[in-house]
Amino acid sequence: MLDYMDIKPEVKRALEENKPVVALESTIISHGMSYPENIESAKTCESEIRKEGGVPATIAIIGGRMKVGLTDEELVYFGETKGIRKASRRDVPMLIASKLDGATTVATTMLIASLAGIKVFATGGIGGVHRNAQQTFDISADLMELANTNVAVVSAG
Template sequence: MSASRAVRVSEEVAASRTARRGIVALESSVLAQGLPIPQNAEAARRMDAAVRAAGATPAVTAVVRGELTLGLADNDLARFLAREGIEKVSARDLGVACALGADGATTVAASLAICRLTGVQVFATGGIGGVHREPAFDESADLLELSRTPAIVVCAGAKSILDLPATLERLESYGVPVIGYRGHEFPGFFTAETGLRVPAAAHTPEAIAKMAQAHWHTAGQSSALLVVQPPPAEFALASAEVDALVLAAVEEARQRGIRGAALTPHLLAAIATATGGRSMTANLALLEANAALAGAIAQALAA
């Protein structure tokens, strides 16, 4: 089956492609599993508006009743926001979800797989997955998909609950360039500062588009470019505070035997509770900011 037949593409996304407008893919797992109700609907609205304000077209990825989908219809989005009967789907799960006719909310990894099938070259999210801090080996599938998907991925770094130095090392091993937007600091999702430096920086969306073209066409690489920007300054949390909360949450999870797919939601919820909701405010703000930057990059790439 060809890529065009394998994925159901919304009419709006198809029209944008014909008109050579930028398209920004967005994950659905952050809406169906990552954020609680009603903040998930607020995130969807703010990301959609931010992409459109930049002149690009937002396209939420998902599996809808067994069909890979690029661009959720409003009625389907409402079902996903209600979160009933919606499975969390990573890249490895896409075929099974299709065969079972399931509704699946796509993670970063699954969203990148759909980008690869459809040729969408810009994707925005909050923070990528990476290497976990827990003693047992646990590495997000996001990293492998980044290594084999030619897309620009805009995020606020990797989630603060992860082993950030190890995650950066893994990205280097997988050949994924990490580009700081207007700075060389690798952000830590809720935090602007981690003490980790990225090798390159870009100061405009056009510069990022130029780097991507050189990476894929001049250098012949097929991996993603990871573009990182800190959360908006007025909402960012202090790194010392987040580090202390993460360590406490990781220890609690260890004592309760929480691991695997359940670990990340548990840790994020624990941090939200401990910060009195400030981490949730930061999360919504950075999702909106990343969508805005991705929209600008998509337009620059389309031009």
């Protein structure tokens, strides 16, 4: 999988120097908020991490490449572009093989952060067990990822 990953130089340097790196998801940018607040919010989150001495690593899939740390242009692309797929863990191989874009959910962000060596991930919220799950089996992939992936998740909700 590492053959399909691009780590932003700032993030790579921080990881090599054992500095704090915080992963951020991209679904909130493309699916959770309206333009231009989505881009402003993403940049504010990154700025707050920097103020505290950390290095932000917003994670996404662009053109079939797992991106660990987005440029300003990539953030804007995710904020403005319609039709970017919401990418759960099961979608990663298809997005890579098809060279498509994907906004990473909590589960996918954890997976990619772990592959990159990032140990901390901050998010606005995680998925759970949905109403009537005993009939629908509608259970978020986030729960299984939390149980199996060695990344600390700090969640507001």
